Amino acid sequence: MAQAPVAIIMGSQSDWATMRHAAETLDALGIAYDARIVSAHRTPDRLVAFAKGAKAEGFQVIIAGAGGAAHLPGMTASMTPLPVFGVPVESKALSGQDSLLSIVQMPAGIPVGTLAIGRAGAVNAALLSAAVLALHDPALAERLDAWRKRQSDSVTERPSDEG
Ligand SMILES: Nc1c(C(=O)O)ncn1[C@@H]1O[C@H](COP(=O)(O)O)[C@@H](O)[C@H]1O
Numbered sequence: 001m002a003q004a005p006v007a008i009i010m011g012s013q014s015d016w017a018t019m020r021h022a023a024e025t026l027d028a029l030g031i032a033y034d035a036r037i038v039s040a041h042r043t044p045d046r047l048v049a050f051a052k053g054a055k056a057e058g059f060q061v062i063i064a065g066a067g068g069a070a071h072l073p074g075m076t077a078s079m080t081p082l083p084v085f086g087v088p089v090e091s092k093a094l095s096g097q098d099s100l101l102s103i104v105q106m107p108a109g110i111p112v113g114t115l116a117i118g119r120a121g122a123v124n125a126a127l128l129s130a131a132v133l134a135l136h137d138p139a140l141a142e143r144l145d146a147w148r149k150r151q152s153d154s155v156t157e158r159p160s161d162e163g
Pocket residue numbers: 010011012013014015038039040041042065066067068069070071072073089
């Protein structure tokens with residue numbers, strides 16, 4: 001079986017409720033992915049093995065979701081040359097503000113492409129990954145165009161009472 005181009009990693013099982021939206025978006029675009037739980041805090045050895053080996057495994061893009069003290073995206077980015085898109089998971093205590101600031105304020109030199117908090121960020125991380133992969137995949141570029149057209153077509157011109 002061909003290697004999935006996208007890795008979706010998350011700090012905890014509890015993040016899956018958010019990160020599954022990235023997975024579903026990749027599904028809709030026909031992009032294979034591998035979803036794994038990897039935590040910089042709780043499974044540091046797993047993180048190092050994953051991040052150092054991700055390119056050799058054949059991944060092309062990494063989506064990393066984490067909440068609270070969200071070190072996972074930045075630590076992953078520090079150990080791989082692959083593009084890393086970070087998704088701040090909405091934490092209970094601070095509504096994801098902590099996750100967002102932990103992920104977005106990287107020091108110059110090690111970038112993480114940071115998305116919005118929660119579901120929107122997860123969906124957009126998948127769409128950004130698709131856009132990167134589509135640069136060298138014309139069939140995927142067509143699927144992405146079609147996805148965006150369907151989205152535009154689904155927006156009515158006027159609001160209705162039915163919502
Ligand atoms: N931020 C991180 C990391 C990490 O950055 O490596 N590992 C786990 N966590 C986060 O802890 C939160 C609570 O986790 P639990 O629900 O398992 O207690 C999750 O949102 C997870 O991403």
